[in-house]
Amino acid sequence: MQPEPKPRPRAVSVRPVQPGDSVLLDRWRREPEVRRHQPLNESSVAQLFAELSHQQVGDLYRDRGDKYQWVVLVDAQAAGWITLVITNWTHGLAEIGYALSTPFQRQGLMPQALAIVLRDLYSRTSLRRIEARCAIQNEGSYKVLERLGFQREGRLRDYFVLDGQRVDNYLYAILRRDFLGR
Ligand SMILES: CC(C)(COP(=O)(O)OP(=O)(O)OC[C@H]1O[C@@H](n2cnc3c(N)ncnc32)[C@H](O)[C@@H]1OP(=O)(O)O)[C@@H](O)C(=O)NCCC(=O)NCCS
Numbered sequence: 001m002q003p004e005p006k007p008r009p010r011a012v013s014v015r016p017v018q019p020g021d022s023v024l025l026d027r028w029r030r031e032p033e034v035r036r037h038q039p040l041n042e043s044s045v046a047q048l049f050a051e052l053s054h055q056q057v058g059d060l061y062r063d064r065g066d067k068y069q070w071v072v073l074v075d076a077q078a079a080g081w082i083t084l085v086i087t088n089w090t091h092g093l094a095e096i097g098y099a100l101s102t103p104f105q106r107q108g109l110m111p112q113a114l115a116i117v118l119r120d121l122y123s124r125t126s127l128r129r130i131e132a133r134c135a136i137q138n139e140g141s142y143k144v145l146e147r148l149g150f151q152r153e154g155r156l157r158d159y160f161v162l163d164g165q166r167v168d169n170y171l172y173a174i175l176r177r178d179f180l181g182r
Helices: 019-029 045-053 110-124 139-148 176-180
Strands: 012-016 067-074 077-088 093-100 129-135 151-162 165-175
Touching: 012 110, 019 045, 019 077, 067 110, 077 110, 093 110, 110 139, 110 176, 129 139, 129 151, 139 165, 165 176
Parallel strands: 093 129
Antiparallel strands: 012 067, 067 077, 077 093, 129 165, 151 165
């Protein structure tokens, strides 16, 4: 019997968001599997469009601005997004968030997309410490972080409200030296 052919590796890339991605973001943000472990604010397409219109990725590489997003592409198809919130440029601090649309989850795609963004951030900006927080039940999320070299630094009790319940979060961080020294 012929062995099963190996599945073809899928090409993962990222591109900066454009205002027109607001329709996609709105659709993804409504998916129950995307919302399962994270409280997402209610935002209309118009609000998302306005927010995305402010993002000029060129500013990020001049160490300016406070929020940036990328669309994750899988074989050139839009599959999810990554968000970076700058908490302090003076100290080089930021927080990262991420989500894949349901059909793209559990295929090893997000670690690849995050690695591209982290490499870009740590080679082209002055950021030194990138944090991520996730609900302690979000096993997929913290496994992705640990695979990339994020370290768990603590447990944030009652950190947010999800479906009416207060939920603890884990705090993770990866330093520039952790990532570039791998
Ligand atoms: C969490 C998320 C980003 C993970 O990305 P992904 O590309 O699907 O993750 P991977 O396929 O690389 O899986 C990584 C590991 O987590 C496990 N995993 C993934 N999703 C899981 C889930 N829902 N439940 C349990 N384990 C899961 C995988 O089996 C794998 O385990 P292994 O390292 O032992 O092989 C993705 O599932 C997602 O977008 N979820 C919804 C949005 C979300 O929760 N975002 C994070 C908010 S903090």
